[in-house]
Amino acid sequence: MSYSIIIGCLWVLAATVVALLPMRRQYVPGVSLLVLAPPLIVWVGYDHGWIYAVLGLLAFLSMFRKPLAYFYRRARGETPDIPR
Structure with a gap:
């Protein structure tokens, strides 16, 4: 198993x-x-191919959709609410 996959699992x-x-x-x-x-x-994609990088990116976007939406709104100048 490659180091990129081991670090990804961690x-x-x-x-x-x-x-x-x-x-x-x-x-x-x-x-x-x-x-x-x-x-x-990027490291996983470099070691194993672009399709795995795309799959990792989709998983990343799925897991962090709310924080990424928060940062997107902040970049647009809005003031989104922060959960307590």
Whole structure:
């Protein structure tokens, strides 16, 4: 098994643990996972092909749809509500 897949599996386990935390404790580890995901997806794509990178990107967008929508709204100048 390649190192990119091993690190990807560890990333998935970390994301699962973060998802089990209360919402107010998810911000810091969630943002770090959000930042680490694109380089990891590129690394997996480099090692195993572009189709796996596309599948990883779709999974990433599915998991982080609300934080990405929040950042998109902030970039547009809106002030979206933050959950408590």
